[in-house]
Amino acid sequence: MTDTDLKGTFWDRMENVNVGMLSAQGTDPRPMAHHARRDDGALWFLTAHDTDIGKDAAAGKTARYQIVSGDAKLYAVIDGALSIETDRAKLEEIWSPMDAAWFEDGKEDPNVRLVRFSPAKGEVWATDSTAKALYDLATSAMSGGTANPGSHGKITF
Template identity: 20%
Template sequence: MTTEPTTAEGARGRVTELIRDARICLLTTIAVDGRLVSRPMGLQAAEFDRDLWFFAYADSAKVRQIRVNPQVNVGFSDQRHHAWVSVAGTAQEGWDRARAEGLWNPLLKTWFPDGLDTPGITLIKVHAGSAEYWDSPGGTVVNLLGFAKAAVNHEVSTDW
């Protein structure tokens, strides 16, 4: 069982660990008509310095939605460790070749076949305003009870 950090620095460290372990998330944006829209995304940088980075196409619906309303949520689930993270923040889209080179992973060629020279490729940066996480102890048998207990007793909300 993971104990609750007692400092904001400890909480940020735990959020970083949980994000690093999960790596895949749901990015939720707000559509023009006000609907919440979520889609799976792969996080590109494992260090969490309040910014999360993603590759995308500049003409994608998510990027258009971010341009209209930059408020987003990024949710991570690590089933192996029974942990969940929710990051609320502000997103922006823009191309930075040097940053992209530092974030690039060869597995991304599946979605961007010409690598960093793929026409229309861009970056999405989510700057975190707040984060919450839940650590749930136990295995699958106590998962539901463990989650409920964690939500009541082990939730840490860190507003920066």
């Protein structure tokens, strides 16, 4: 699979992933829900201004986002940069009822910070269907071959 194909698979499958582990340089990973937007080439997060992620984004730190999703058959480690976005239209576009649960005054809450994660590079494992992967594992074990349950590679965004 080419870099372009694997990148397309990444974005397609991210639509079925809700949460990953985000960490800015020098901080521990924390679970964060994202909004994937292929057209923006970005993953969007909502946080409060005084959180580590809010402060790290305001400082423009580099970050890593780790995805482990058996349901979406996607596993990835993505490196990129954080920034604060002030575009109200983007906040309106990605806001969801789940986001509202975190802020007392909803999207009008003065503590809401829209964080953009701009991927730069990553390593992606996109597995095949469970049945196909199990069949491949079984046949490779019986034949003495090596299993290949899907696509794997390094990509640049």
